[in-house]
Amino acid sequence: MASDGFTTCLWFDGRAEEAAHFYVSVFKNSGIGEVARYPEGAPQQAGTVMTVEFTANGQRFLALNGGPQFTFTEAVSFMIFCEDQEEIDHYWAELTADGGEPGPCGWLKDRFGVSWQVVPDRLQSMITDPDPARAARVTEAFMAMSKFDLAALDRAYAGE
Known part of the structure; x- marks a missing residue:
């Protein structure tokens, strides 16, 4: 290496x-x-x-x-920033397959216990929007999700 x-x-x-x-x-x-x-x-x-x-x-x-002494926790996770729903769906399906576990707000654990966040790449700009109402709507929407639904986030952002 x-x-x-x-x-x-x-x-x-x-x-x-x-x-x-x-x-x-x-x-x-x-x-x-x-x-x-x-x-x-x-x-x-x-x-x-x-x-x-x-x-x-x-x-x-x-x-x-290394042996059984240490295991993974959610204190460390890997973030995967995705361009579109297809990419979100792909990583979500692959990483939760064969014993992986879906979690809240785009988080999941794979079959080895490693934590991942499968996140739309534009989420950060949505939740830091200068319009606090937009940011609040998006935050409220994603807090109710397991796997991110990009269309629903876009609707929340637009106020629909």
């Missing part, structure tokens, strides 16, 4: 390689890098996957099989 920028390390309990392949399948501009295996005398069984380097949507990650 290159030494510039940041790499996010995700801690898994034996599912690092599976997770890396899953994320690579969901996002464009993705690929698997080097796979390191535990040596003899390590805290995990020798020969099992220790780390998997991967890129998802151009972002660098390292999936680590």
